[in-house]
Amino acid sequence: MSCRYTFGGDEHIFVEVDEAMSLEAFFVSLSMTNAVREANIKGVTEICPANASFQVKFNPDVIHPDDMMAELKRLEETAESAEPVLDTRIIEIPVYYQDPWTHETLMRFRERHQDPNATDIEYAARINGFDGVDAFIEAHSGAPWFVSMVGFVSGLPFLYQMVDRPRQIEVPKYLRPRTDTPRLTVGYGGCFSCIYSVRGAGGYQMFGITPMPIFDPQQKVSYLKDFMVFFKPGDIVKWKPITREEYDAAIEAVQANTFAPRIRNVRFSLDDYNADIDGTNAKLMEALYAG
């Protein structure tokens, strides 16, 4: 994997690790951005990892763009030799699939959809060859997901599923973006899941909703007291399908500020994963549900 370096005007360097999405490309992006942070290069103001690329913003009054470029290229070697191991956390996120709120929204924007006669999740199940929505939900919520990017707006996570390429779910975005998406919608576009952190426009297919707030500018939510954004790149997520009753109970807990997401610390090794995907995922599940 050889990175492609390019300037984004006089204040940014954009590095494409790979044109295609893969966990390998994501790991290079994450380790390079970590290396840039640790290198403390004078003039760097923002370090933004993405799925298979990353971006560094800098002040060209402090460091010449060519020198900045040279610094980053030098760090590529450091990142390449880094062991692809990540100490991170695994989080269980409850999802009420086929909920009434995203259903109401998707019905309002049917004329912008590829298949106006089906729901988003029915469409996704069909084009990915699943035998119905239940089997699709089983696949979507079965294997865990990596948070491979946080962004677009306000702490929105992009998630990439930890399965081999043939098992990856792929769904196109809406033909034309919606002007509305309920807050905390669990969406899907390309090979990525996402959670809409705030209400607003969106083009991803809508599968369900989580009761768990992931962005709180007031920082009143108990687990967002330290920082208003919940996710960071490298987090691992396990979707847990829930019923209407469980959703309502979770919302009550959120309102009482007693909702506590299930979070465990784990170590992830890319080499172990590539050697045995399902075995690695099983161990992650053990860690999540132990104790």
Added chain:
Amino acid sequence: MPVNVISAGIATTIQDMGRPGYYHLGIPIGGAMDRLALRTANLLVGNAEEAAGLECVFVGPELEFTEDATVAVCGAELPPKLDGDPRETWTAFAVKAGQVLSFDFLKAGARAYIAISGGINTPPMLGSRSTYAIGALGGVEGRAVQPGDSLPLGASVRAAKEGASVPAKLRRGPDNPAELRVLPGLYWHRITEEAQRDFFDDTWKVANEADRMGYRFQGGRKLAFVERDQPFGAGADPSNITDACYPYGSVQVPSGTEPIVLHRDAVSGGGYFMIGTVISADMDLIGQLQPHTPTRFVKVDMETALAARRDRARTMDAIRNALVAS
């Protein structure tokens, strides 16, 4: 003693120099679209250059003062009036307690910056008072200014010099047609050589979708793509890429038709390819472009971009010298 908002215009927001450091979480830098205009207005009223002021788009607010203050309006040519009497733009003027500041119709530009001595003193969030409504950050309770709001003011740091004015040669506004200098890069290689020429040859027009997040342009030829098999994760349209970061000022062209230049409230990433980036020296100018303004994109190299940046810094220094040293 606050300033009371009687009417708010179309989209009047509190802005300062923004909140760097959170773009990796989808929280953009924000702040004044035309930074030079806000800095200059602040200098005129004796504030720190980075103090928070009001950014108003096309239409000015009506503000009632409850204490004496000095005010300056820079950027767009949006003529201020005090109890109905005209006042000059780019010039400091005194306001007495009980007086009402209002505005005449817009003459040129798109965004006027109102600085008030002491600066607007709403609570900062993540180090800035800038309004980012999508994330409910800054501003008045996370939103734009509304009628009935009371805007608290801070303490003045320097004595303001009423009547002080920015020399005409240092005032910056857009030309017509406007020119935006672009450094090609990012996914520039995705379009054909012919499309690369067309993009810079054509005259575009600012579309109606032009706001703090980004400016859309219309009227140029559709860009043709270099053929390829779309990579896994990128999506089927040739303008799609595996979702990546978007630089401030980057020019994305969804489906190759209408370029969008991302501005201070940019979405931090997404799945559209970009052909290059507007240089930092020309970012302020974008905020002054009205819809339908004819616009040319001008291809430049890095050395030109850096020279333009130095030139911009010299202009700001000249304004400082004219206003503070005198």
